[in-house]
Amino acid sequence: MLKRSLPFALLLSLTAAAHAQKSPAVMETLGIKIGDTPAQIDKVLTGLGYKLVAKEDYVARLGMPARPQRREYQNLVPRPGMLPNEKGYVKVGFTQQTSTVEAIARRERFDQPVSRAEMEKALIAKYGPITKHGGQLGPLEWMSLESNRYKPNDSPDICKVAVAGNVNYNRFASSYEMCRQTVAVMLTESSNQGAEFRVMEVSLVDFVAHSREAAAVEALAEKERQDEMEKRRQVPVPKI
Numbered sequence: 001m002l003k004r005s006l007p008f009a010l011l012l013s014l015t016a017a018a019h020a021q022k023s024p025a026v027m028e029t030l031g032i033k034i035g036d037t038p039a040q041i042d043k044v045l046t047g048l049g050y051k052l053v054a055k056e057d058y059v060a061r062l063g064m065p066a067r068p069q070r071r072e073y074q075n076l077v078p079r080p081g082m083l084p085n086e087k088g089y090v091k092v093g094f095t096q097q098t099s100t101v102e103a104i105a106r107r108e109r110f111d112q113p114v115s116r117a118e119m120e121k122a123l124i125a126k127y128g129p130i131t132k133h134g135g136q137l138g139p140l141e142w143m144s145l146e147s148n149r150y151k152p153n154d155s156p157d158i159c160k161v162a163v164a165g166n167v168n169y170n171r172f173a174s175s176y177e178m179c180r181q182t183v184a185v186m187l188t189e190s191s192n193q194g195a196e197f198r199v200m201e202v203s204l205v206d207f208v209a210h211s212r213e214a215a216a217v218e219a220l221a222e223k224e225r226q227d228e229m230e231k232r233r234q235v236p237v238p239k240i
Contacts (some may be wrong), residue, residue: 093167
């Protein structure tokens, strides 16, 4: 008796889901990594010639002091008598409670064209098997999902990195419940029919760390709201 085979589309989605459950081998680029402190990030990047050019802090609330939320660093190359060239930038987003790194977006322009094939080999050696290859116009992605929360009909698009170097992930914690970690790399400014490139963009985000601390802050905010409501309940109602 012949066994009935699964529909190809379903089989493909199940295979992709199983593959996507594996986290990237590392969550690091340029010597900085997910989980680092602001001081660790600053030490590494300033040592590489980057300068802090923008910062944003979480406001003091819910019993927590003001603390780093976002930092942006630039690497500028001076040119005599001209404005400097931007060789690259690094943007870093920090978690809501402990202010450790949850997201990194990096862009670097190389002095000479780089082999796309060799860079892809190096990236796979570093981050592991690619989840999705976007070709010359799209990103290389390493995406891991929560195996017990992913269903074949679910779209993993919510687990993609933010576009345009954004490192602020401001949705509610529950929005990312199916996501774990994602790495995406874009190789642009191609030449030699796409065989070489000049610009690399690397983005990393740890949705687990983000959701864990976002949920904790949401719980603190809800407790504060309930406490305020209870205080108001204790106040006598106006005379009627």
